[in-house]
Amino acid sequence: MPHRRTHYLGVILAAALASAAHAQQAQRPATIAGHPNFNGIWQALNTAYWNLEAHNAQGLDDFWGLGAIAAIPAGKSVITGDGKIPYLPAALEQRNKNRETWPASDPEARCFMLGVPRVTYHNMPFQIMQGDGDLLMVYPFEATHRVIHMTDHSPAPIDTWMGKSDGSWDGNTLVVVTTAQNEYTQFDRAGNFHSNQLQVTERFTLIDPDHIRYQATMEDPKVFSRPWTIEMPLYRIIDQNAQLLEHKCVPFADKLLYSDLMHLQPQQKNMPDPKTFRSTQ
Numbered sequence: 001m002p003h004r005r006t007h008y009l010g011v012i013l014a015a016a017l018a019s020a021a022h023a024q025q026a027q028r029p030a031t032i033a034g035h036p037n038f039n040g041i042w043q044a045l046n047t048a049y050w051n052l053e054a055h056n057a058q059g060l061d062d063f064w065g066l067g068a069i070a071a072i073p074a075g076k077s078v079i080t081g082d083g084k085i086p087y088l089p090a091a092l093e094q095r096n097k098n099r100e101t102w103p104a105s106d107p108e109a110r111c112f113m114l115g116v117p118r119v120t121y122h123n124m125p126f127q128i129m130q131g132d133g134d135l136l137m138v139y140p141f142e143a144t145h146r147v148i149h150m151t152d153h154s155p156a157p158i159d160t161w162m163g164k165s166d167g168s169w170d171g172n173t174l175v176v177v178t179t180a181q182n183e184y185t186q187f188d189r190a191g192n193f194h195s196n197q198l199q200v201t202e203r204f205t206l207i208d209p210d211h212i213r214y215q216a217t218m219e220d221p222k223v224f225s226r227p228w229t230i231e232m233p234l235y236r237i238i239d240q241n242a243q244l245l246e247h248k249c250v251p252f253a254d255k256l257l258y259s260d261l262m263h264l265q266p267q268q269k270n271m272p273d274p275k276t277f278r279s280t281q
Helices: 001-025 061-070 089-100 250-258 274-278
Strands: 042-043 127-130 135-139 144-149 164-170 173-179 199-208 211-219 228-236
Touching: none
Parallel strands: 144 164
Antiparallel strands: 042 127, 042 228, 127 135, 135 144, 164 173, 173 199, 199 211, 211 228
């Protein structure tokens, strides 16, 4: 009898949760101004922020004091086709150098904006705000945001960390083309990088109310031999009262950036000369 009662309670609870989820979806219109409704908080659930390519689990020797906490989880490639980034020979050498000197080479450590597309599959969720005009995408890391310009497709005057994102609709797919990013951002924590000639074409397609098929195609003739594409699902955060929380990381990077002024010694061998580190800001 106790087992049967537990079973009934489980069925009732599952029905209640399904009913609540259905009610939440019913309150959210399916379309806005004739286009799919992307409003909500979304997150990629994979290891692409560590490495877009396939990679084994491994420890970080320079952070041995953290034990298993500092281990890199294994992950599959999110790159379509052969799963590899098609670097030109000189660019591949630079990628390897970036990887060998991580985290010194990674702007994430310095709390710089992550750039596109890395900001989308970072290990924090992000929010899409959609009305009947431009869209806004907001990210916790470094309190980053970007406007998706739906009508003003004029060229950006200068290169910036997040570039300029121009949007359009291809049927039910939101297409976003981002240009004018500087050369300082990277794609992941594995040293994968680009130049300021990078053009990113993202495609957001609703599979159902709680899942987006996300694709991004990278074109950069200075670094890559051909265009290449990543693909992954994005999942809606359906927690009750879901909220995006800021991660203003500047205070956490102060000791890294200004350790010489604070008379601190870097704890890892890959920490750079602070004076040189600051010169890229």
